[in-house]
Amino acid sequence: xxxxxxxxxxxxxxxxxxxxxxxxxxxxxxxxxxxxxxxxxxxxxxxxxxxxxxxxxxxxxxxxxxxxxxxxxxxxxxxxxxxxxxxxxxxxxxxxxxxxxxxxxxxxxxxxxxxxxxxxxxxxxxxxxxxxxxxxxxxxxxxxxxxxxxxxxxxxxxxxxxxxxxxxxxxxxxxxxxxxxxxxxxxxxxxxxxxxxxxxxxxxxxxxxxxxxxxxxxxxxxxxxxxxxxxxxxxxxxxxxxxxxxxxxxxxxxxxxxxxxxxxxxxxxxxxxxxxxxxxxxxxxxxxxxxxxxxxxxxxxxxxxxxxxxxxxxxxxxxxxxxxxxxxxxxxxxxxxxxxxxxxxxxxxxxxxxxxxxxxxxxxxxxxxxx
Amino acid sequence: xxxxxxxxxxxxxxxxxxxxxxxxxxxxxxxxxxxxxxxxxxxxxxxxxxxxxxxxxxxxxxxxxxxxxxxxxxxxxxxxxxxxxxxxxxxxxxxxxxxxxxxxxxxxxxxxxxxxxxxxxxxxxxxxxxxxxxxxxxxxxxxxxxxxxxxxxxxxxxxxxxxxxxxxxxxxxxxxxxxxxxxxxxxxxxxxxxxxxxxxxxxxxxxxxxxxxxxxxxxxxxxxxxxxxxxxxxxxxxxxxxxxxxxxxxxxxxxxxxxxxxxxxxxxxxxxxxxxxxxxxxxxxxxxxxxxxxxxxxxxxxxxxxxxxxxxxxxxxxxxxxxxxxxxxxxxxxxxxxxxxxxxxxxxxxxxxxxxxxxxxxxxxxxxxxxxxxxxxxxxxxxxxxxxxxxxxxxxxxxxxxxxxxxxxxxxxxxxxxxxxxxxxxxxxxxxxxxxxxxxxxxxxxxxxxxxxxxxxxxxxxxxxxxxxxxxxxxxxxxxxxxxxxxxxxxxxxxxxxxxxxxxxxxx
Numbered sequence: 058x059x060x061x062x063x064x065x066x067x068x069x070x071x072x073x074x075x076x077x078x079x080x081x082x083x084x085x086x087x088x089x090x091x092x093x094x095x096x097x098x099x100x101x102x103x104x105x106x107x108x109x110x111x112x113x114x115x116x117x118x119x120x121x122x123x124x125x126x127x128x129x130x131x132x133x134x135x136x137x138x139x140x141x142x143x144x145x146x147x148x149x150x151x152x153x154x155x156x157x158x159x160x161x162x163x164x165x166x167x168x169x170x171x172x173x174x175x176x177x178x179x180x181x182x183x184x185x186x187x188x189x190x191x192x193x194x195x196x197x198x199x200x201x202x203x204x205x206x207x208x209x210x211x212x213x214x215x216x217x218x219x220x221x222x223x224x225x226x227x228x229x230x231x232x233x234x235x236x237x238x239x240x241x242x243x244x245x246x247x248x249x250x251x252x253x254x255x256x257x258x259x260x261x262x263x264x265x266x267x268x269x270x271x272x273x274x275x276x277x278x279x280x281x282x283x284x285x286x287x288x289x290x291x292x293x294x295x296x297x298x299x300x301x302x303x304x305x306x307x308x309x310x311x312x313x314x315x316x317x318x319x320x321x322x323x324x325x326x327x328x329x330x331x332x333x334x335x336x337x338x339x340x341x342x343x344x345x346x347x348x349x350x351x352x353x354x355x356x357x358x359x360x361x362x363x364x365x366x367x368x369x370x371x372x373x374x375x376x377x378x379x380x381x382x383x384x385x386x387x388x389x390x391x392x393x394x395x396x397x398x399x400x401x402x403x404x405x406x407x408x409x410x411x412x413x414x415x416x417x418x419x420x421x422x423x424x425x426x427x428x
Numbered sequence: 429x430x431x432x433x434x435x436x437x438x439x440x441x442x443x444x445x446x447x448x449x450x451x452x453x454x455x456x457x458x459x460x461x462x463x464x465x466x467x468x469x470x471x472x473x474x475x476x477x478x479x480x481x482x483x484x485x486x487x488x489x490x491x492x493x494x495x496x497x498x499x500x501x502x503x504x505x506x507x508x509x510x511x512x513x514x515x516x517x518x519x520x521x522x523x524x525x526x527x528x529x530x531x532x533x534x535x536x537x538x539x540x541x542x543x544x545x546x547x548x549x550x551x552x553x554x555x556x557x558x559x560x561x562x563x564x565x566x567x568x569x570x571x572x573x574x575x576x577x578x579x580x581x582x583x584x585x586x587x588x589x590x591x592x593x594x595x596x597x598x599x600x601x602x603x604x605x606x607x608x609x610x611x612x613x614x615x616x617x618x619x620x621x622x623x624x625x626x627x628x629x630x631x632x633x634x635x636x637x638x639x640x641x642x643x644x645x646x647x648x649x650x651x652x653x654x655x656x657x658x659x660x661x662x663x664x665x666x667x668x669x670x671x672x673x674x675x676x677x678x679x680x681x682x683x684x685x686x687x688x689x690x691x692x693x694x695x696x697x698x699x700x701x702x703x704x705x706x707x708x709x710x711x712x713x714x715x716x717x718x719x720x721x722x723x724x725x726x727x728x729x730x731x732x733x734x735x736x737x738x739x740x741x742x743x744x745x746x747x748x749x750x751x752x753x754x755x756x757x758x759x760x761x762x763x764x765x766x767x768x769x770x771x772x773x774x775x776x777x778x779x780x781x782x783x784x785x786x787x788x789x790x791x792x793x794x795x796x797x798x799x800x801x802x803x804x805x806x807x808x809x810x811x812x813x814x815x816x817x818x819x820x821x822x823x824x825x826x827x828x829x830x831x832x833x834x835x836x837x838x839x840x841x842x843x844x845x846x847x848x849x850x851x852x853x854x855x856x857x858x859x860x861x862x863x864x865x866x867x868x869x870x871x872x873x874x875x876x877x878x879x880x881x882x883x884x885x886x887x888x889x890x891x892x893x894x895x896x897x898x899x900x901x902x903x904x905x906x907x908x909x910x911x912x913x914x915x916x917x918x919x920x921x922x923x924x925x926x927x928x929x930x931x932x933x934x935x936x
Contacts, residue, residue, distance in 0.1 A: 249803070251799075251800045251803040254788055254791075254803075255795065255796065257788075258792055261783045261784055262778075262781040264777060264778045265772075265780060266781070268740055268772060268778055269793040270760050270764040271792075272796075276800075329781070329783040329784070330783050330784070
């Protein structure tokens with residue numbers, strides 16, 4: 058299985074490497090990293106630094122998608138979290154103190170977890186379709202953020218809060234450390250316990266999981282709560298970065314980038330198996346793409362089209378059918394006496410040869426695992 | 429012009445390779461107009477692949493196909509339809525949300541000025557149904573009808589296509605006896621119109637009931653063509669299995685149970701357990717080491733009775749005691765904690781998680797019972813998995829293979845293994861041998877007998893009465909969602925007696 062898992066990561070890795078090399082060609086100094094004022098700087102560091110919020114949200118989204126769900130509300134949670142933190146700081150008597158910043162962060166994270174819990178409750182207990190259930194908060198959340206900030210962009214002047222985004226520890230930006238710590242924590246929580254297996258079982262076949270004695274409700278609520286918490290942390294980083302809370306635009310459309318990152322990372326939208334490393338790669342690819350648009354000087358009006366093209370290419374590369382077409386001419390040339398490479402899976406299951414090959418864009422090739 | 433001399437379909441020397449596997453190696457088939465012909469072989473013999481070559485799903489790497497005497501290259505499923513070949517699959521592949529008429533005429537809807545002329549479409553579909561003596565409201569959604577009727581509808585579709593060849597791929601595996609009768613009547617009517625029927629099934633009795641000739645495949649080779657009149661079931665199984673046939677007979681003899689065990693206190697005692705619309709309140713006692721068989725037609729409430737015991741559905745009335753302690757199972761989790769285990773009849777939808785590995789599927793129930801905080805250690809995991817793969821002879825013996833790629837019989841063994849690992853006190857098996865090949869079937873039966881000898885109580889559900897009688901100490905007969913009788917499996921009890929009970933036993 059390890060080999061098969063690694064193989065699933067090959068394409069995202071190649072894409073990421075390709076993007077970085079393309080950048081290096083366009084901007085020779087792209088790989089340069091320098092230390093300035095006790096903090097690392099450079100394009101690569103920028104990708105990690107600015108990609109941290111997306112990565113955090115993608116991690117939460119991975120669990121939700123593995124459970125055959127989706128969370129459209131993460132962008133709204135980003136806005137609520139930032140709005141809460143900034144409003145608390147701005148309205149406190151001592152906005153510059155560490156204590157105030159700590160309280161603001163704690164309240165914002167707590168509220169985000171509660172919002173995630175609400176999503177989980179709608180999905181797992183009331184059995185509302187995830188896309189509809191989280192759409193509610195996607196719309197309502199922005200309104201709540203507006204109410205909190207009073208419709209204004211709330212700016213704060215708190216050095217401790219700013220340090221969350223601008224600070225560094227042993228030259229590494231705090232944002233990068235936060236993201237890395239979350240990845241590690243999540244990996245330990247999910248892969249060192251049986252949580253990952255149970256999630257994959259419920260996501261792969263909910264009824265089979267129930268009959269095997271898995272408590273799906275609790276797991277699902279926990280996953281949405283975790284997703285909310287991740288979005289909350291991302292919201293704090295985003296607002297700390299600008300020193301302001303913008304209920305309208307903070308985290309706008311980030312849910313779509315996160316879903317994209319998860320899918321590029323090889324987790325199927327149809328639920329079941331997921332890959333944390335894949336999601337990390339996916340998030341880095343999406344972020345690198347955004348950075349590339351700037352460094353390559355793609356005009357802003359065509360930036361979105363450029364991004365879409367690259368994403369399309371990634372999805373093509375992940376499509377088993379397309380890949381078979383791509384390599385077929387080479388294979389035929391090498392072994393001319395062999396029959397052409399078939400595009401069907403081998404008939405392992407006699408009764409129903411309807412192979413459950415994923416149809417979503419990012420479907421990793423199940424056939425690879427078979428061999 | 430000699431039509432009768434030309435076979436409707438003649439396939440010869442068909443070779444089809446997949447990476448690593450030569451699925452077909454010189455397979456062939458000769459199908460005459462107006463005959464019902466069975467295609468037989470174990471799982472993995474190449475039946476499905478051969479059918480897929482015929483229906484255009486796969487292109488053969490070598491071989492000849494001629495249809496009504498003309499060499500034909502079947503380019504795809506549509507091309508097969510154009511050549512008059514229609515297929516009815518085990519899992520109905522129509523649209524349950526569309527009406528019966530729309531399904532019958534999908535893609536060939538009569539058109540009027542404003543798109544589809546629905547009145548004409550409904551009339552045409554109703555005519556077809558009437559012609560085949562089916563009582564259907566063609567305007568109702570297909571999904572409202574039972575699977576059996578849906579299958580008949582897909583045959584109607586084939587008739588409207590004016591198919592010359594009708595391929596039936598395991599059409600009867602989810603039908604009860606009455607429904608099978610309906611299907612066979614329809615097939616007979618088609619046959620009398622000169623349609624060639626190709627019938628793939630695991631039920632050999634049905635082959636002898638319906639077919640005149642049969643083709644046997646083994647390991648992708650053509651073993652031979654036989655007529656049902658001259659080849660008996662024993663010899664047929666011998667051809668299907670090759671040298672393994674002797675072993676099967678031995679297994680069958682060793683798994684036969686003689687009578688009920690000595691009187692022991694009941695392990696499980698259910699009283700007045702029921703749920704409206706599923707099953708009338710029933711009583712059930714199962715002792716340690718006792719196997720109780722549930723016999724009845726599909727839809728008689730066998731599965732529903734088992735699901736209530738396990739908490740898969742919530743009972744509305746009644747109580748369950750295990751070892752004299754009341755446990756009213758409201759969830760599967762509670763039932764598992766009380767020592768129950770349930771292998772669902774639908775292993776794909778309710779049993780296995782296709783994307784997860786054999787090992788993960790084997791350990792799923794155990795891990796669920798332990799909770800997420802206490803993962804099974806890598807050492808215990810590999811020991812357990814290796815032990816059960818060997819004990820159940822799961823093939824391939826690769827713990828990390830996704831379970832969805834295994835054959836039906838091996839999938840069933842994985843599901844069985846999941847519950848054996850739990851060492852349950854009562855093992856509920858719902859159709860554990862359905863849709864699996866003869867060899868795997870004998871092995872599953874052997875395992876069930878072994879469990880019972882080791883003291884596990886077993887509740888055994890099967891449509892095959894021979895199997896129920898072979899394994900059970902006691903047979904509980906159900907009809908119309910109610911328990912009608914409980915019979916001790918003594919020497920005098922035979923299939924006919926049980927059939928009589930199913931037909932008219934107990935209170936009406």
